[in-house]
Amino acid sequence: MPFISKITLPSGSVYDIKDAQARSDISELQASLTGKVALIGETTTELSDQATTNPIKINNVDTTAVAGNIVYYNRSEYLFDGTKWILLGDLSALGDLAYKDTASMTYTPAGTVSKPTFTGSESSVAITAADDANGNYEPKGTVSAPSISVKTAGSTTTVNSITGVGTLPALGTTVADENLTLTWDAGTLPTKGADTSVKTGDAVYQASAPSFTGTKAQLSGTTTAAGSVSQPAFNGTQANIEVS
Secondary structure, eight states, rough: OOOOOOEETTTTTTOOOOOOOHHHHHHHHHHTTTTSSSSEEEEOSSSOTTTTOOSEEETTTTOOOOOEEEETTTTTEEEEEESSSEEEEEOTTTEEEEEEGGOOOOOOOOOOOOOEEEEEEEOOOOOOBBBTTTTTEEEEEOOOOOHHHHHEEEOOOEEEEEEOOOOOOOOEEETTTTEEEEEEEBBOOOOOEEEEEEESOOEEEEEOOOOOOEEEOOOEEEEEEEEOOOOOEEEEOOOOOOOO
């Protein structure tokens, strides 16, 4: 992978990038840490926190641990500090759900829900119209479409048109010998054209009043207006839920 350690601006000025020094420092730090901590495998030799057992068996082979070695024994993790083993973590007490991101189950509660009942009385409803003794109304009919016309025209103004959009600024970059060089082209401005009239305000419109034409119909019927609904009741039994 190529690296950039310097940058040259359009003015010609050259600057060093601090990351070049940082990479050098990190490289030296990594070299100093090489071999300090290493996982050497799972052992069958009994271990406990602060134990000094050494050597131990790895894959049935006697292995002498050195400072920084890490091993697993019975789902526990140990680090050897050069003299004794230090317990880093014990996973033996964790259940199956400790290794799962989600858990789900279904449960149907036991019990019954009573049916609600409604009690009411029937009554008659009479509808009358003030201008007709027979109680007629006009539910059916048509509404005429209103006439739309311009009441006041909208305002206008004059703006300049554009015959050429010009060119965009451009940034150029090149890299050579870890040196990033930047170049700059400012581009060109748009070209002005003839004046154009545009609208700046909406017109005001007006509409005639619509008219309605309908037919008469007789209204009659019954309705259940009064009554009550009993509340349902739930009877259930207690149950224990286990998630596995």
